[in-house]
Amino acid sequence: MNILDEFDTIAAPATPMGAGGVGIIRISGDKAFEIIEKIFSNPNFEPKKFNLGWIKDGDNKIDEVVVLPFFAPNSYTGENVIEIQCHGGVNVVKNILNLVLKNGARMAEKGEFTKRAFLNKRMDLSQAESVADIIHAKTRDFAKASMKNLAGVLKEKINTIRNEIFEVLSKITAGIDFPEDVKEPEYEYLTERFESIISQIDTVLAGAKTSNIFREGASVAIIGKPNVGKSSLFNALLSLDRAIVTDIAGTTRDVLRETLDLGIPVTLVDTAGIREDGDVSTVEKIGIEYSKQSLEEADLVLFVYDASKGLDNEDKEVLKLLEDKNHIIIANKSDLAEPEAGVKISALKGDGISELKDLLTRKVCEIEPENLEFVTNTRQQECLKKARNAMEQALLAAKINELQDLISIDVKSALLALDELTGELVTDNILDNIFENFCIGK
Ligand SMILES: Nc1nc2c(ncn2[C@@H]2O[C@H](COP(=O)(O)OP(=O)(O)OP(=O)(O)O)[C@@H](O)[C@H]2O)c(=O)[nH]1
Ligand SMILES: [Mg+2]
Incomplete structure (x- = not known):
């Protein structure tokens, strides 16, 4: 894309391609009205009104549609804009789009409608972003x-x-x-x-920090010895039977990741139990390596131990690995015994899970989301x-x-x-970078 591109007429579907109630095709640019005049059966259409009629390719009727015309500068892009609302099928949308392109529009690039809105001063760059x-x-x-x-x-x-x-x-x-x-x-x-x-x-x-966590999400890893109930906690937090749970130590081998919506997006990570003794199989050893890696990458660690067994030396070894990490100590299986330390939960019974979620939200993002001013x-x-x-x-x-x-x-x-x-002072490069992240049709 070039900032100096002449503002030719662009078109794109504004709704996702798929079966749906309606599909919308948007046209923006000088020729928008000229194009619609060629393909719309209703010659008396008026701006800012719903105009019912047929889209036609010559004598061939394609679909009955509603056409919404906007005159420049009173439109999203600040140019002449036509929105065609048709029936929401992939082929209907494609056929109409092709007809629009055949009659003089060019397919819009990602974010080009919003880029034009910015270039035509309908919004500043922070709004466009x-x-x-x-x-x-x-x-x-x-x-x-x-x-x-x-x-x-x-x-x-x-x-x-x-x-x-x-x-x-x-x-x-x-x-x-x-x-x-x-x-x-x-x-x-x-x-x-x-x-x-x-x-x-x-x-x-x-x-800024909160914004970034909002945008990219935070990674929260569940770490601990084998069999303490990490996968059970993973499932309980997700309200989903996602990870395999058995009473055999060393069940989880691969790292599992799922998104958890706590108001901020959290990637929850289940890991293999960490243990250092001799009879660990090769597969499990690799799993343990992955666990340590997840631990490194995490923004926050949930350290889990078995309350019915107490914090033993092996637990303490694992705890040493996360000394410098932001972490929460969790006493699982508290349905079996009163824990000596940590946040008391039972992943099996679901006790303490919603309180843990609240704590997690507070920890991940020091400020409450509502207080995020900018x-x-x-x-x-x-x-x-x-x-x-x-x-x-x-x-x-x-x-x-x-x-x-x-x-x-x-x-x-x-x-x-x-x-x-x-955006008062902006280069092509910056613009390209920004609008790359859009979808076609926006
Ligand atoms: N009583 C009780 N049992 C639990 C609780 N949470 C998990 N368990 C049981 O503990 C066993 C191990 O649970 P997992 O969730 O597979 O443990 P894990 O930490 O993921 O184990 P690895 O993947 O082998 O490291 C299973 O038999 C669970 O049913 C709990 O809160 N209370
Ligand atoms: Mg597991």
């Missing part, structure tokens, strides 16, 4: 938080910060350019403004960090009464970093 987040959100909470970005919450905050930087920069520049007429701002004033700007950037960055992605976080560093430099300089000429250089680069975030 939130569209992809909403589509890919693995949990409801993240979809909700991304929706706030689409509504412009992040955009507004960034604009406020940007305007403040711009205002200080104007004052500094005026002082430099017109030294006779304008007094340069006091250093005390600069220090105060810079500190305030930095703390506002920090507010947005505060949600969702950011890594690209945006990089821009914010760049802006913060530049402001930090400016602050240091202001504190030692550095020449304001020099201070203005840092303030300018902070401004540029924020412009990069919102």
